[in-house]
Amino acid sequence: MERRSLPFSIFIYVSAVILGVFVLAPLVWLLIMSISDTNDLTTLPLRWLPQTLDLHRYAQIVSLAENGVGIAFLIALKNSLAVATIASLGGLAVAIPAAWSVSRAHGRLNFSLYVVVATYMLPPVALVVPMYFALSAMGALNSVFSLAIVYLSILAPFTTWLLKSNFDHVPAEIEQAAMIDGARLDQILRRITLPLARPALTTAGLFAFLLAWDEFFYALLFTAKDSKTLPVFIADLAGGRVADYGLIATAGVMASLPPVLIGFFLQKSLVSGLTAGGVKG
Amino acid sequence: MMLRSWLLLAPLLAVMTFIIGWPLAKTVGVSFTDAKLIGGDVNWVGADNFARVLGSGMFWSVVWTTIRFVLISVTAEFAIGLGAALLLDQKFIGRNLLRALLILPWALPTVVNATMWRLIYNPDFGAFNALLTQTGMIDSYRSWLGEPGSALLAVCLADVWKNFSLVTLIALAALQSVPRELHSAAVIDGAGPWSRFRAVVLPYLIGPLTVAIVLRTIEAFKVFDIIWVMTRGGPANSTKTVSMLVYEQAFSFQKAGIGASVALVMVLVSSLLIAGYVGLLRRQGEFR
Numbered sequence: 001m002e003r004r005s006l007p008f009s010i011f012i013y014v015s016a017v018i019l020g021v022f023v024l025a026p027l028v029w030l031l032i033m034s035i036s037d038t039n040d041l042t043t044l045p046l047r048w049l050p051q052t053l054d055l056h057r058y059a060q061i062v063s064l065a066e067n068g069v070g071i072a073f074l075i076a077l078k079n080s081l082a083v084a085t086i087a088s089l090g091g092l093a094v095a096i097p098a099a100w101s102v103s104r105a106h107g108r109l110n111f112s113l114y115v116v117v118a119t120y121m122l123p124p125v126a127l128v129v130p131m132y133f134a135l136s137a138m139g140a141l142n143s144v145f146s147l148a149i150v151y152l153s154i155l156a157p158f159t160t161w162l163l164k165s166n167f168d169h170v171p172a173e174i175e176q177a178a179m180i181d182g183a184r185l186d187q188i189l190r191r192i193t194l195p196l197a198r199p200a201l202t203t204a205g206l207f208a209f210l211l212a213w214d215e216f217f218y219a220l221l222f223t224a225k226d227s228k229t230l231p232v233f234i235a236d237l238a239g240g241r242v243a244d245y246g247l248i249a250t251a252g253v254m255a256s257l258p259p260v261l262i263g264f265f266l267q268k269s270l271v272s273g274l275t276a277g278g279v280k281g
Numbered sequence: 282m283m284l285r286s287w288l289l290l291a292p293l294l295a296v297m298t299f300i301i302g303w304p305l306a307k308t309v310g311v312s313f314t315d316a317k318l319i320g321g322d323v324n325w326v327g328a329d330n331f332a333r334v335l336g337s338g339m340f341w342s343v344v345w346t347t348i349r350f351v352l353i354s355v356t357a358e359f360a361i362g363l364g365a366a367l368l369l370d371q372k373f374i375g376r377n378l379l380r381a382l383l384i385l386p387w388a389l390p391t392v393v394n395a396t397m398w399r400l401i402y403n404p405d406f407g408a409f410n411a412l413l414t415q416t417g418m419i420d421s422y423r424s425w426l427g428e429p430g431s432a433l434l435a436v437c438l439a440d441v442w443k444n445f446s447l448v449t450l451i452a453l454a455a456l457q458s459v460p461r462e463l464h465s466a467a468v469i470d471g472a473g474p475w476s477r478f479r480a481v482v483l484p485y486l487i488g489p490l491t492v493a494i495v496l497r498t499i500e501a502f503k504v505f506d507i508i509w510v511m512t513r514g515g516p517a518n519s520t521k522t523v524s525m526l527v528y529e530q531a532f533s534f535q536k537a538g539i540g541a542s543v544a545l546v547m548v549l550v551s552s553l554l555i556a557g558y559v560g561l562l563r564r565q566g567e568f569r
Contacts, residue, residue, distance in 0.1 A: 019368065020375075098292065104286075109286060123524065131300075133307075157297070217528075264384055
């Protein structure tokens with residue numbers, strides 16, 4: 001490598017600081033709002049650092065007091081966990097056989113992947129009205145389970161796409177050897193292919209979980225009261241009459257913890273997941 | 282052999298038929314009727330809905346708002362994203378930390394991001410107003426989301442902050458796939474920084490970067506949640522996008538037929554973008 005000139009080095013460090021501040025400033029402010037006294041947040045000129053550390057909202061948001069905001073938050077948290085878990089496991093259950101089948105067909109079934117990619121990218125507004133009619137006719141609105149089924153429309157194609165290229169890396173020779181030894185297909189998948197592809201399965205499952213955790217449009221339309229997910233709860237809180245900005249910030253911080261932890265865990269495989277295999281990372 | 286393949290594909294085919302294909306076909310059906318969201322008779326109205334939609338000023342103003350949202354957000358995400366990637370490709374102290382920080386905006390749930398920026402833009406006590414006033418850039422507090430002149434730009438900034446890192450991470454992976462030897466060879470051949478970038482780096486960068494841009498364009502075109510939370514399409518419809526219009530017609534006004542026809546026009550445009558994206562992936566050999 002060439003040696004850098006001093007002005008160029010300075011330019012690099014100044015740019016790095018600007019980028020770091022740009023990324024961190026809004027997040028730090030969200031954290032500060034969540035631990036500031038309401039008076040500190042509503043004085044003019046604005047006080048950037050709180051005078052006292054106020055953690056009462058973190059107690060409030062998980063408190064079990066009747067009709068309190070804590071109960072509503074915990075119910076939404078439970079719903080989000082349930083929807084995202086059911087939908088991502090369901091997505092994997094559908095995607096594993098499909099992705100393996102396409103991978104072992106040596107290109108003959110690849111056209112199906114184009115259809116898969118295309119459907120996953122369809123705007124949800126294209127499907128939402130008939131879905132509403134059907135769920136309403138079946139009396140299945142406002143149910144966490146229905147919402148998870150609806151999410152399969154996004155997660156099943158997405159995970160299939162993500163898994164297919166990973167199954168390509170599991171050598172078919174090992175499977176064929178087992179087949180010659182008389183192993184059944186389900187035994188081969190369970191004992192050989194899936195253990196070898198376990199990291200990819202974890203990654204695909206976590207990406208699916210993140211997509212479901214983040215989803216807002218279907219959740220807004222198909223859930224109410226006790227079936228609301230976290231994004232709907234937070235949008236309600238922010239759009240409602242809650243005057244405590246700090247409380248809204250606290251709910252936001254809490255709802256972000258699981259995806260941020262998963263995000264750091266996924267760091268290495270992030271790029272392949274972002275484009276769902278579009279760029280080899 | 283072929284039978285087994287189809288059996289294994291059956292669950293996915295079932296999902297694609299019943300949860301995607303059927304609703305899509307039904308949306309086409311509904312768009313030719315005057316169906317309400319709840320109750321009422323359903324009559325065939327032919328192409329009336331499409332004629333009404335395409336003939337209304339509201340539809341075209343919403344399309345224009347969507348296009349502006351896509352252009353502003355995606356261009357800024359491309360510029361900042363690529364700049365950040367080129368920066369992170371350099372060696373400096375704290376590089377790995379900065380790269381890890383870029384995960385944060387990406388991982389933050391969209392609704393939390395929208396809520397966070399809504400609080401930042403708050404007209405009475407928001408940090409954005411405080412920062413600009415205390416540094417003397419504006420004289421008095423403004424309602425950034427409450428004025429038609431600034432609302433769309435304010436929403437775009439929130440979207441850019443969350444999504445530029447996707448471009449960065451993809452571009453950075455591409456930059457780091459450039460073989461070191463190519464760099465050194467070009468230096469020995471006496472190539473300057475710009476011609477090195479053009480001849481050595483750009484060929485590795487252009488494919489993944491195009492994928493990232495098209496991906497962001499498809500996503501930005503569908504935008505709903507960030508706008509719903511920050512402005513609900515206001516003020517004076519200045520941030521109302523196509524997805525918001527479908528939501529409003531079908532669910533707020535209960536006009537399922539009109540909503541479905543707007544959605545279908547949107548599907549047509551999306552299909553072009555999606556076809557382009559699939560073509561790109563195919564050219565880059567994703568499905569070999």
